[in-house]
Amino acid sequence: MGVTLLGAGVATVVSAREPKCYSRDVNAWICGDYWVDRQDEIIEATATHLQITVAAVLLGLAIAFPLALVARGLPRLESSVLGMSTAIYTVPSLALLPLLVPLTGLTKTTVVIGLGLYCLTILVRAILDGLRSVPDDIREAAVGIGYGSARLLLRVELPLALPVMMAGLRVATVSTVALTTIGTVVSEGGLGYLIADGQSTEFNAELFAGAVLCVALALALDLLLVLAQRLATPWRRAVSA
């Protein structure tokens, strides 16, 4: 009786001493304990990542819309607007972000501005293509029943252009999630911090968590946009069904 009690006591001591799977000796890639113990850090990094991504895409949209409208209204400017927005993607992110630092410092703003600019490459073209996909006779019919240009844009053209624009928005969002990791060069990378820290301190569980969450976040936002598009364009569902 006494012996078995003693044995149980030894067993608990041993299990308590067993190293966690993220300790130096084990350094497992997939480690549940890490996710539990560092919960706060992981949630904070994910929240920052999401914040930067959403702000950057919204900034990109806010710049891309007027640019696309200008390009459509003034065909002479179209090739230069498209050319400029395409040229941005040739600037590597590791070069662009530090170049913005003298202007905005080591802040989230720097990353948001940089990534917002990258979104233009995709968004300006997508918005232009979307507006072009509106059939001319629909536009004519709207003008014929008395729509002014502002109402034509908001009530007719934008809703019909939505599918094409959303396709571009999805691409822009997914690549922005991935790019946000580079923000770590200016100390604001969201999940990029987990990747950078995990890599430099040889901490596999942390590195893996950062990488996996990044991909998961990209897929989740993509799915969200698909659902939003379905809700926003009920007429397309009716047609396909």
Add this chain to the structure above:
Amino acid sequence: MIEAIEFLLDGESWTRNNGLLEQLVQQLLLTFTALALAVAVGLPIALWLGHLGRGGLLAINISNIGRAVPTFALLAVLVRLEWPGNDPFGPYGRAGLATLVALLFFALPPIITQAYVGVREVDDGVRESARGMGMSGAQLFWRVELPLALPLVVSGVRLALVQVWATATIASLVGGPGLGNVIQLGFANLDRRSEGIAGAILVALIALVLELAAALVQRAVNPVPRSARTASSDQMSVLPPTVNTAGDPVG
């Protein structure tokens, strides 16, 4: 800014040990090796699938997956793995093999997607008339589909080239080779900031040069010259497919 330009114009900053020249050569070497590997692996598969008209879902989804995986994350994982690890690899420098593998991964999607779409989008009428003239499958591919798909195939390679160049800069984040080192070092030390700016300018300039050079090549291989296309597109019965080819910013 002026200091950055002075740094770029100073011969010493190019020729010294681990200077600009060494890093530039490393990065160009990495870029073109990865691109050549990607073309050798991806192009035959994509063209073959396009010719058969199969595997479209794969060809399209592969670029969606590539887009969702951050370059930095993939590089960091590769460097930490047993293989490829971060050992020096020939002329490619430290963590050279890991960098090459990551670059290959990011060069494949645009090459495969564009080549597949290029062949697939060849007008069915053109394909039918070629068959009607008695062309075999191989003749159809070499004499009709490939020439018409060429502009898109080349545009895929061009997108890949610029993306790979940009991605190669990231290698320095995991202690790898390339010009990213100048940038990182410069921005890590306040008194060397101008060097960082100089590096960033250099990388962006070369990206632009690569893009323009690739655009010239793309124009040269187009079977229907630009002027003919706009002036008399109605009369031209056989036009190469065109697809919106905006690149993805890749970090």
